[in-house]
Amino acid sequence: MSIPAYLEDRDGEHRLPLRPSGTREESHRTSSEEAEREHQTFLGTLKQTALELFDAGPINGPTDALEALKKIQRLHSSTEAAIAYIMADGVEHVSESFNDLISTEHPHSADEETEAAKSATCYGVDRGSEQIINSNFIAESSVALRESNRKVSKRMFHAKGLRHVCKNTLAALAAGEITAKAAHDIVKFCQDLSPDQISLMEQILLPMAKTAPDEAIYQRARRLHDRLNPDSAENRQRNALAARNVRMWNDEDGMATLQLHHSADVIHSINNSIKHVASQLTDPKDSRTQAQVEADVFADVYLNGWPGKEGMPLKPRVSITIPAVEMLASPSRGLAELEGYGPIPIGVALKIAADAPSFQR
Known part of the structure; x- marks a missing residue:
């Protein structure tokens, strides 16, 4: 019995400002001292928190229980950061090692070169492609983590986003200051944005993420993305609606x-x-x-049909808020607010408002 996902997963590495594989400096240390510093950064808090949790001894009352839960939450965040760090660097090392292997192989005959080119062109089999290396590493990681390929593929998306794009978010996650959910949502809503816009998003969201609930971070990140995205809200709505x-x-x-x-x-x-x-x-x-x-x-x-309506539809019942100044200043990029959902394009809101039975200033 096959049960499809509720929504298509549109997240993708191609929507993040990632440099080409092999040029991602974060995964290539220049010295053993730098490697040791990163090891301490991404695994030090994990080790310290685990020791604190163990050394605290058995739970003795509700206060101890709450303190233990806080440590466990911090431990979970640090663990997720360590997984992201190891996965992002791991696939980079595989790519680097494979390229080194190819460069040292004996030259192929003309027939072998022709056959390899045919395989790459006709069948999409290029053993040195980033996609093939990425897929193979995900398959191996799914065995190590005992998780499905789909879930590990999602982990890889977040790992690369944290390690190479949202580096401040990864540092906060490794320190146990924010939750994994908040970190993943920041990466998710950095898609289609420029490095400068992503830096601004981190500056705004990370201080909040240290104390605010995950849902608040999700909603704030979504709104920031809608406002910073260079593609207008109206265009994005039109493209998304095509997938209904x-x-x-x-x-x-x-x-x-x-x-x-x-x-x-x-x-x-x-x-x-x-x-x-x-x-x-x-x-x-x-x-x-x-x-x-x-x-x-x-x-x-x-x-x-609707009860008592002889099949006639009821009038839609929604509430929207339309900022008047934004509507006049930027009707194509502006956003209104749909109650219970969040930001929607002003153009869509105006169409709804055309049949509104009442208005409130």
Whole structure:
């Protein structure tokens, strides 16, 4: 039984300002002293925190338990930083070693050179390509980490982003100052940005990430990305909307799942309308839970139409905030706010507002 991902994963190394493999200076030390310093930076806090946790002895009351949890969180952050550091440097060393091996091999015959060129061109088999080396290292790492290739591939994306692009974020993660989730979200929303914009994002987000919850960092990073991205919000919305789709897959025990991937205003309108209808069904003899009622309303809409509406759709129920000054100054790049979701292009917000039953200044 195959269950697809809820959303297409659009994260990719090609969207980060990464230098070509072999030229990423962070992974190539110039001296043993530099290598030792980095070893201490990325593994020192991990060792110290583990020792503190062990030396503290058995838990003796709630205060000890909370202190132990803080240390474990710091230990987890340092461990994730160490994994990123080792994976990013590891694949670089494999690439470097392979290039050295190729350069020392005996020259091939003309026929062998022709066959190798044909394999690389026709079948995409170029044993020295970064993609092949990267895939092989991910496959080996998945065995070492006992994780799926998909998860380790995601780790590699974050590892390269932290090691070569968001270096201050990696340092904060290694020190146990921020969570792995916050670090990964910073990398995620640095895609499509320039090095200077990424530096600005780190300056803004890292002080917050030391104390704020992960969800706050995610939302702030998303908003910063939308404002800094050189591609206008309207263009990105248009491109994303082209990927809208409906998917269905079978689950166990006679169940199945239907998924609609569409623009945020459409999804929130549907969801709010379902909740509104469900809230009107107040029969005291109805033993269904709220979730069950909403699921049944959702199914009834597509089979029988909205209750009491003879199949006519309800008016979408969403709230949006449109900054007037930004709308006038930059209508193509400006952002409005969709309640319960976050920033959306002002152009989309204006289309929604055209049918709004009420406005509030």
